[in-house]
Amino acid sequence: MHCIARTVRVLAAAALLLIGAPGLARAQAPTDYRWSVDFGLGFDNSISGNINSGAIGTLNGQAAVVTKNRYEDVFGTGLHFRIGGGYMLDEVSEVRAAFTYQSLDADLTQMGEVGLSTLYGQYDDYKSLGFEAGFRRYAPPQWPKVRLYAEGTAGIAVISEIDVLLAAPQANLVQDATDFYDRTAAFTLGLNGGALFAVTERNEMFVQLGLRYVTGLSAVDNLAGTGLQSINDSSARWTVPFVLGVRTRF
Numbered sequence: 001m002h003c004i005a006r007t008v009r010v011l012a013a014a015a016l017l018l019i020g021a022p023g024l025a026r027a028q029a030p031t032d033y034r035w036s037v038d039f040g041l042g043f044d045n046s047i048s049g050n051i052n053s054g055a056i057g058t059l060n061g062q063a064a065v066v067t068k069n070r071y072e073d074v075f076g077t078g079l080h081f082r083i084g085g086g087y088m089l090d091e092v093s094e095v096r097a098a099f100t101y102q103s104l105d106a107d108l109t110q111m112g113e114v115g116l117s118t119l120y121g122q123y124d125d126y127k128s129l130g131f132e133a134g135f136r137r138y139a140p141p142q143w144p145k146v147r148l149y150a151e152g153t154a155g156i157a158v159i160s161e162i163d164v165l166l167a168a169p170q171a172n173l174v175q176d177a178t179d180f181y182d183r184t185a186a187f188t189l190g191l192n193g194g195a196l197f198a199v200t201e202r203n204e205m206f207v208q209l210g211l212r213y214v215t216g217l218s219a220v221d222n223l224a225g226t227g228l229q230s231i232n233d234s235s236a237r238w239t240v241p242f243v244l245g246v247r248t249r250f
Contacts, residue, residue, distance in 0.1 A: 033202055033249035034088045040208070040245025044080040044102050046071035049214075049237025051123065052111065052164075057227025059166070060173045062115040066231050069109055075126050078104030080241050086136065094136040096151065102128040117170030123162060123180075128214075130157030130188060145198035153190040159183070159217060180232055181217040189213045190241075202250065208243045 054068040084098025106123040113119055132155030139148040162181040167174045194208030219232040 035085070036088075036094075036247055036249045037085045038083070038098075038206065038245055038247035040080075040082045040084075040206070040243040042080045042208075042241060042243035042245075043077045044104070044212075044239050044241045045077050046075065046104075046237055046239050050234050051075070052121075052231045053234050054112075055228045055231045057223075057229075059114050059119075059168070059175065059226060059228070060171065062171055062173075064112065064114045064119065064226070064228065066112040066119065066228055067110075069111065069121075071104075071126075071237050074106055074109050074123055075104035076107065078102060078126070080243060082243060082245070092138045094138070095133075096136055096153075097131070097133045098153075100128075100130045100132060100157070102126070102130075102157075111166070114168035114173055115171045117168040117173070119166060119168045122165040122167075124160075124164070126162065127160040128157045128186075131155050132188060132190065134190070147196045147198075148194070149196065150193045151191075153188070153192070155188045155190075157186050157188050157214060159186055159214075162217065179220040179222060181235065182220050184216075184218040186215045186217065188215075192241075196247065202248055204247045204249075206243075206245050206247055208241075208245075210241050210243075212239045212241055213237075214239070 049071050050068055051071050051074045052066065052069050055066050057064050079102065081101045082098050084096060086094045086096040088094050104126040106125050109121050109123065111119045111121040132153040134151050134153030136149050136151035141147060161179060161183045163176065164180045165174070165176050190210050190212040192208050192210030194206055196204045196206045198204050214237050216234065216236040217232070219235070223229045223231070
């Protein structure tokens with residue numbers, strides 16, 4: 001949580017600086033090309049949130065203990081792809097929209113114990129397709145071919161169904177928890193900062209770092225009556241997306 005707080009403070013300070021800086025309209029280059037389209041590729045690193053919470057109950061008639069697993073315990077740092085566009089309202093203000101795709105591979109995860117056996121879980125991969133809209137503010141130019149910016153976004157992400165295969169070898173248990181999470185339409189909020197590097201008059205490269213919040217997944221109570229039904233109740237997550245890409249204006 002300290003990492004989240006530091007990131008929020010840095011990005012918020014940058015946004016306030018950009019919004020409140022005087023004389024920006026005179027300092028920026030003229031908006032000869034108001035429209036833009038961009039393509040980006042990077043990674044989306046989870047820093048907070050539980051794919052499953054802890055609980056005590058029964059599985060297959062045996063006492064079971066499930067320990068908490070964070071997203072970063074189960075999923076690696078996965079692909080983050082985006083395609084977006086924007087329209088310059090003036091020399092320093094831009095409204096934007098973007099489609100994002102995320103894919104994170106799941107590792108075999110130790111989830112606790114059943115009887116005298118270790119309990120393991122194999123989750124499906126995490127896949128998300130989202131749409132976000134937002135507002136971007138540019139800083140006064142400090143270098144001839146570099147522009148800094150901060151932006152805020154809000155949107156919705158459709159996250160694919162996630163099942164988990166549970167196994168406890170010594171307890172002779174294999175159980176497929178189908179629809180552990182159902183397909184979900186989650187809300188997203190983001191705060192990003194980045195830099196644009198001019199390549200030609202209309203073409204630029206960019207690098208961007210952000211902080212993103214995604215609301216919880218749609219839990220399915222297929223473990224009802226076992227005492228373990230609460231393990232998928234708290235699945236909201238924070239991530240830090242890092243993206244490199246190209247942009248063209250027209």
